[in-house]
Amino acid sequence: MPERSPLAPASFPSLSDIEGVRLAVGHAGYHYADTRMDLLLAEFVPGTVAVGVTTQSACASPEVEWCRERLPSHNARGLVVSSGNSNAFTGKRGKAAAEMIGAEAARLLGCDLEKILLSATGVIGVPLPAARALNVMETVTAQLGTASFEDAARAISTTDTFPKGAGAAAIIGGARVSIAGIAKGSGMIAPDMATMLGYIFTDARVAPALLHDMLVRANARSFNSITVDGDTSTSDTVLLFATGQTGPLLEKMTDPGAHAFYGALCEICEDLAQQIVRDGEGASKFITIRVSGAVSDSSARKIGMSIANSPLVKTAIAGSDANWGRVVMAVGKAGEPADRDRLSIRFGSVTVAQQGEVVAGYDEAPVAKHLQGDEIDIGVSLGLGDGAARIWTCDLTHGYIIINADYRS
Template sequence: MTTATVKKIVGTNITSPKGFKAAGMHCGIKHKKKDLALLVSDVPASVAGVFTTNAIQAAPIKVTKDVVYHTQKMQAIIVNSGNANACTGKQGLLDAQAMQQLAADKLQIDASLIGVASTGVIGEVMKLAPIIQGLPNLTPKADLESAIDFAQAILTTDTVMKNTQYSTVIDGKEIIIAGTAKGSGMIEPNMATMLGFITTDANIESAELQQALSYVTDITFNAITVDGDTSTNDTVIVMANGLAGNESLTPQHPEWQNFVDALHVVAQDLAKAIAKDGEGATKLIEVEVKGAVNDEEARKIAKTVVGSPLVKTAVFGCDANWGRIIAAVGYSGATVDVDAITIQIGGTTMVENGEPVAFSEEKLIDILKQQEVKIDVSVGAGEGHGHAWGCDLTYDYVQINASYRS
């Protein structure tokens, strides 16, 4: 990826692309915090989506998939936190459809243009009364305060909001891509307990938007892990309303890569923010793998290393135990040359060409105390290159998940 044509925008705002508005509020699904949100485009937008691979899929996913794959246009999405509306049977689907219709009635647009997303406790019937009472008070606006309200209303155990925004130029027009996400636990894409919403004013048809999203998802959202659990509600939606006025984007467009690169960095920022905010986490762990048979195998190795509970606990304890790293490389299932494996932590070599190398324990402890820890692995099997991101495993993770419903 080359990002010379992509510019990061300070002051992130999901409504910055032309023609988008957002809102968020507390309606009563949760005790105190914001729990209901709307994201709206002025006009029907091209849409793309990626969803959980869990065989158990929440009712909102079924509703939203129908919009993405059949209507192929989306103008708004209604989101709640505090209740996943998952494993709730026929009633759950009726409730998700009711949310869709309630939003349609409020916005005076066709229900087939409205997606639904939910996150929270699994197995509890959705309470529609708070939504019915609260929705009339949601007034989507294109300002920073409303964007923050939206970002806060989608959170569960997250400790911070997750926002990012970039611009690029296509056909002489400034294109803005902005993103907001939530996710902290049950993070094991393909996908994770995460919701991601990306807006752009680029002009692109849904099929091409889906192609771009599927590509960047593999190297961003599908390259993070917190705890190895795959949720029932995971959704990433991209809406592109075309109001920037560029020529319709296709892979044949001379500036197609500008758009893909911008979408990539937005997705990568959100993915890394989710990994860094893993439940109870104190450190972001990045694993970069080189020399694999291909890029897919490199990502497989990287994700195995960053997902290893023993690696995660070693990083938490500032223990430079490279044996746990090489063991994870070995059981990843990827092809490696044992005599060519090289491992570094924070740029300090610990294993070179399969042989241990003397290193300073004190230096490694200082490196492992940092908030971001980089592990580099080379496996000598080819030219494949890939990344994965995760976090350390702490006492707090157990405490949070031992009392999640209380």
């Protein structure tokens, strides 16, 4: 992997195995000249419930379309993730490649084709060389159970500078259930979809409709509340697998333990989403933007995203510049209700502007100190209503230009 992001966590978390899930990784050699693992195979026990959310892109990859077709059955026995080649925009050949890998996985796991889910990430426009996967899948299958979540997180990475994982637990009816998740993503990270690849595994027993509802809600406040560059991938997918090996069945939010499980799920999704931002291409600062007082939550989100995606705000933060004028600009361009004379803006704990102008006697020293750090907190209050949102993003630095003016992704 390239040099680790300065915002990366100290180490990969310690994640316990999830009963009913077996992992293996292999080297198909899709794209990279090196010999790193680029194929993840996961096997689930019969009866595993699967739910997922995928990109809203109108140019989704064949793997995304594959998942969209199969997810409504809420049933999975296997997952194959290919990294280094997204297989997006590859026409009939790309579709055929996905079908070959899906069929081989079904044969090797001895299950119906409809119970296999697929993902791919990496270069766009080059048909996935399925033969390279087929060469190794039998060997990989023989190794099921040997890979850790960290191995899996590494195998699904592309431009990531560190593997991303998170774990949590919840008590349901006296039983302790576990959740573990992995994700990848660094660039082409943007709102309005399930961002990039994320896979979450639990041994809990949850009814498909409830599990799906929980994932949609957890996704909204995690993966869908981050942005690196405002660019939405053709391959974004988040899948959640519940093997049902532990605890009583959860069917509705009022069941004992359902809130605890949902809380643990949100914790994992938010942790993974933050890790993706912390690995944002070229990122040197992690930025939290809290918008309040908007006319609605959706309006607050649009305003927060307008700030988070503004190149002028992101470069100002990169330069440790308390340039609240650019925040005003980004609020103004969002196309949402805003009243200049009710607006207030905060950096860290210091309100720098309110009621349409700079605060009298505003002392820039503590603000400058906050902006010298690498955890930046921006608050915007609209003074119009109760709508609120919290967005995570990173700054825009020379590192982003270096990575993207040279890398064919």
